[in-house]
Amino acid sequence: MDTLLQHLLNGIILGGTYALLGIGLTLIFGIMNVVNFAHGEFYTLGAFAAYFFLALLGVNFYVGVAAAIVAGVLIGALCERFVLRPLQGENIDTVMLVMIGVWIFMQNTELLIWGGIPQSIPHPFSPRPLIVGPLHVNSIRIFVFVVAFCLIGASHLAIQRTKLGKAMRATFQDREAAALMGVNIHRIHTVTFAFGSGLAAAAGALLGPIFLVYPSMGDLAALKAFSVVIMGGLGNFMGATFGGLMLGVAESLGAGYISSGYKDGIGFIMIIFVLLFRPAGLFGRAQRIG
């Protein structure tokens, strides 16, 4: 029973970060209709930015993580303005190809700047675990989980309650109508992409100190983000949140009770089942809504 609880705990914490990745992508993929293959690279960017601020400049941990998120938002905005905006109105496949190009460009730039050797990021949390009964959990993981959920909550509020959020939802429901209503759709596109990329960078900056940082770390993260988005339903915020948690728990239990070597394949097996029985995603509806 203890083992099961430990596996569940591990899975939920991991799932929180998957949820963060998934929400960023569901905004971009589900709402903007951009197949963002570079999403994993913003995750890596967040991690390397955190490495730069924390390991190289020695900045305060929390400031450094925040700075890394800001870096993700800014580069996301630049990417949208100069790469995606000229492509507005183009075929979804064209945009997908361009984003693959961005993926390759970003990863190789990182390889050029930082080299391929994995780096570690210092953090102020104790390496000794907190022990609650039979469960062991590391304080930095709790921190990451809490921050992830705060970000998810804040994003949800931003999209549902603010005027900007309303403008975003309106733009993606019907561009022409929103433009007629006076919404600056160019600005909305930039903000949405920057927002989604910022969330990915946050996941990277939070996970970087727990794991290791190297240029290809985003590849697996991107694939899992896509699993989460497809399972939760494109554009579905709640779906991405629950999808992320489900993936984390499924991976943890699968690795614990079925086979640890193929843990990362569980996400993809789940996608296959979901697409077979509920193609719109577990929480998705037939149409895309914000």
Add this chain to the structure above:
Amino acid sequence: MKHGKRISLAGMLLGLLALVALAGPGAVAVAQEPIKIGVIQPLSGPVAASGNFVANGARIGADWVNERGGVLGRKIQLVIEDNKSDPKEAVTAAEKLIVRDKVPAIIGAWGSSMTLAAMPVVAKHGVPLLVETSSSIKITKQGNPWVFRISPPSEMEAAGLEKVLAQDLKIMNTDFLAVNTDWGRGAVGAFGDVLKKYGGKLHAVEYLDQAATDMYAQLTKIKNSPADWIMVTTDVGQIALILKQAAELGIKKKILTTGGSSAPNKLITLAGPAAEASYHIVIFLPWFPEAMPDAALAKRFVDEWNKRGLPFEGLTESFRGHDAVFTLAKAIEIAGKAEPTAIRDALKKVTWTGLNGPIKFDHEGQSWPSIYMIQIREGKITLPPFMRRS
């Protein structure tokens, strides 16, 4: 008319001269052209740290060969390709080196899965492959006549340390956590057999993906097993994560890493106190060069590495690059020409003492390196007492 004849005669002479000039230098310039040696290593991807160490070791080897006048009067030039920690890329790299760069020999490809993928390519084209790091036994058991290896297969590692495992460390019950590649699976098999031989027992056997960063699921299972040791086979990045996460989960088992990719200094940096008391199988002792068979060479290599400002932790892997380059250089000298078949036949006659120890290939193309073990104590590398007597 006479004028024209003279001109046409001059023209003919000029033409003849041009022909000789074009054909001639072909024979003359080749003698000054460098001998290219292909190197395939993972320079990016999850195991990039190790690949870069080996590549830099190879560069030192090549520079030293060239300082002594090169091979057959020609300089050695390394053509280094990145296999991106991916077996598919290893195939592409091998094809490119053989077909486009026309290298007469290749060193590579670090990971067993990558090397196994490249082996059919070198067999197809008939180019010798000198394996410097890979541990899977399959590499020398497939009967591929073009493959030679200076690193020990896991079986040799396990057999070489059987006495240490059974009598000095007394490992009777152990779990095993290995990377899910030919290397990791091979190590589980090899060490498992040796354990069984002296009456030891394997308990929880778990695998992890080469790119995995979260090993909590596997470690939770290991925590519940009754064994008091964990053997780990993967590269330094993942070992660091495993040590940290094992400590986070409150696991108190003793740890032994195999395969020689532990780069213990990097582990101390990455894992800190979590690395305390862990044992590591290594194939080179940069901290104790005096303990190596050719102590002077070992010291010189360590000094050169430090002089180049390269990370000290890389010395546990980079020596392989050096030994591989020198082995090929000696083979080319024996062969008398930089031609693949001649080099292959010459490799069978090579015998010298490299950084690790004596290098001589048996009928399967396998050389028999020495195996060592160190322990991390109080943030420093120490040579355990049972190692000192040998």
